[in-house]
Amino acid sequence: GIVLGAAIDRGLTVTGRRQEGGLIRISSAKMGSMEIRRAELCPQAEHPWANYALGVVSELDSLGLPIPNFSARVDGDLPAESGLASSAALEVATAFFLLKLSRAELPRLQIAKLCQRVEHQFVGVQSGLLDQVCSIFGCEGHAVFFDARNEEVRTIPFPCGFALLIAESGSKRELASGLYNQRRNETQLAAKALGTPTLRDASRATLEKSNLPPVLLRRATHIVDENERVRRARELLSAGDGRGFGALMNDSHESSRTNFENSTPELDLLVDIARTLPGVCGARLTGGGFGGAIVALCEQTRATVVGQELARQYVNRTKI
Structure with missing residues (x-):
């Protein structure tokens, strides 16, 4: 993809x-x-x-x-x-x-x-x-855009006035434990059932006409929508639209939470807290999920305050 x-x-x-x-x-x-x-x-x-x-x-x-x-x-x-x-x-x-x-x-x-x-x-x-x-x-x-099919690599400037903020959940992840590979296998099974080389070649219309089992349908929906979000995100970054980019980050996390199911309660809490803070445009899990960290896009002038308040509220609610 x-x-x-x-x-x-x-x-x-x-x-x-x-x-x-x-x-x-x-x-x-x-x-x-x-x-x-x-x-x-x-x-x-x-x-x-x-x-x-x-x-x-x-x-x-x-x-x-x-x-x-x-x-x-x-x-x-x-x-x-x-x-x-x-x-x-x-x-x-x-x-x-x-x-x-x-x-x-x-x-x-x-x-x-x-x-x-x-x-x-x-x-x-x-x-x-x-x-x-x-x-x-x-x-x-x-940002770094990568197309795995034609191997295009492109760097795209982030909009001025915005910063990326990383927040660790304190919940360590281990991809080799099997959940990540399981998701990979599920997406391959979905593509095979749809008769497409990869889910990149599928569309929402393809999914709506399919008879995929519920779990595979959720996995495929995430991948199909995520590819479209990446296309849109590239356009928004090129246009300097940080707030629009942040909204796509929010959509991406919701899909990870409900469709791909690679989020955790700790990651969800961090994202939910971040979205309530003034100056935050969007937040999502980062990496393969199943623990680890989130990334939030916020106004650069508020990055320090956002980081401090996010940490304070998260620690108060989790004691981690």
Whole structure:
């Protein structure tokens, strides 16, 4: 389909050096450290966070690139399991680190696809490509539009006078637990039942004439409508219409809540509180859902006050 995202002012870095002795070592101040023999490279159940980096090694090896053994450290201020693409950030940072270490180069979109394969084959999450594309192509003050079919990547300036605000729910998400993959499977089943290659090729009229089971109909409705919302959002951003864009964010979250069912009570509460605050134009969950964070669009001059009031009300009501 078509998707719209944005890079934020948090991130991860991977630094390190070549390592002798047939070992790969990776450490993180937040997650600890691990090492593995290069000849035994495989997913690590005891260190799942490291699989995003190890998977990149595996994928680069499969391309025949001269990737050396290494010792690396992961640092940054991007929280994990919050719907903010921390896994994609680690994959992308590792890829650029290893390419520089081996004095090799790859096109940026090829790097994004390589990192997506890590999610699919090494981690076991059937994710899309938006997170990796945003990590690589994102730039300050711009949204990132990506068309997965023709592989168009375009950055679009955000309207002046507006800011994006991220709020964590305190409810961690784990996409590899199966719910995300289940939604992916449901959308594929819906497309097959409709006789279309993907749900991007379906329309509301197609759905209204179908005999899809209720669950698959809800999933398909979300995807069909979300693609249309992305088309409209791109137009509104290009026209500088922040308030119209915010209204689409509201619609998107309502569909996630009722049709795709990938929201949670905590995310719903954050969104509901945000929408009551002066200066907020719209809010929705971010990332794959099932916990994590929301993103709100608000007037730039009120961003600090909105963030403080949103946190105060949420903590008072949840005690999280």
